Structures are given as structure tokens and as C-alpha cells.
Amino acid sequence: MTELEIIFIKGDQNGDLVLNKAEVLLIAITSFNETDSDRDNMLEKKEVGKLASDPEFSDNDADKNGALSIEEVIAEKLADFKTADTNSDGMLTIIEVKKFYEGKQ
Secondary structure: OOHHHHHHHHHOOOOOOOEOHHHHHHHHHHHHHHHOOOOOOEEEHHHHHHHHHOHHHHHHOOOOOOEEEHHHHHHHHHHHHHHHOOOOOOOEOHHHHHHHHHHOO
């Protein structure tokens, strides 16, 4: 099983084999809180390590302060959800999620 599949299964709170927006946001918020080691409600480059060099980090930093707030992370996840939901049914299947992340590489 891939890391993506494990995250998907753990995030599928109701076990219906799809992720709704609430489940996706819960995954994002949980990950944010786990990564925010200094508990200042911001993800700084030192906390995200090599992900800080990913262009998406700076692209999602809307206020260009060098860190991501929970609001910026949520906005990014909602935009990703809309893009990944290729059939516009408000749910993400594992196939849609895999295709979305394959396209980001």
C-alpha cells in the first residue's frame, strides 16, 4: 500500500471509500497541527523541511510572509479538491486522488 492510499483510508472517516470536503479538510488540519511543532499556528520552512523548496509552498503563501497559515492551507486544499474532483460529484475516489497527485509531479 502506498503512503497516499494509507492517508486516504485513514481520512475516510465514514468508511464509504470516498473523501468528502470535510474529510479532506480534517486530514489537512490534522497534518497542519502535527507539523506545527512550535504551535504558533504557522508552518514555517524549518517545520516543513524539504517541502519548503517546493514551488507550491511559496505559491500557497498568499501573504508572502514565508510561512503558511491554516487559512492558506485550507484555501489550497479546497482548490485542490475542486481540481481533483473530475466528475464534480463532491467526492474524491482513490483514483481521482492518485490522478491528481500524479499530475502534480
